[in-house]
Amino acid sequence: MDIIWDLPDVLEKESGHLTEDEHHELLLLTNLVEVAHAVRMKHLFNLAALRGTDILPLMQSFGINHRAEYA
Numbered sequence: 001m002d003i004i005w006d007l008p009d010v011l012e013k014e015s016g017h018l019t020e021d022e023h024h025e026l027l028l029l030t031n032l033v034e035v036a037h038a039v040r041m042k043h044l045f046n047l048a049a050l051r052g053t054d055i056l057p058l059m060q061s062f063g064i065n066h067r068a069e070y071a
Helices: 007-012 020-051 055-061
Strands: none
Touching (some): 020 055
């Protein structure tokens, strides 16, 4: 997959003004980020279970904020 835009261009575009190709690529990249986050959380839960601790203290020990900063 070829990247057809760079981040500053996309950030400057107003909602609804992406080309069809840009919109499709943005959806694909968003899905990749969401899958990566889910995999990271799965590993964090597994590590917390192995260490016999809760997930939040484990995340804090790694400096991971449990609240979505982008929401």
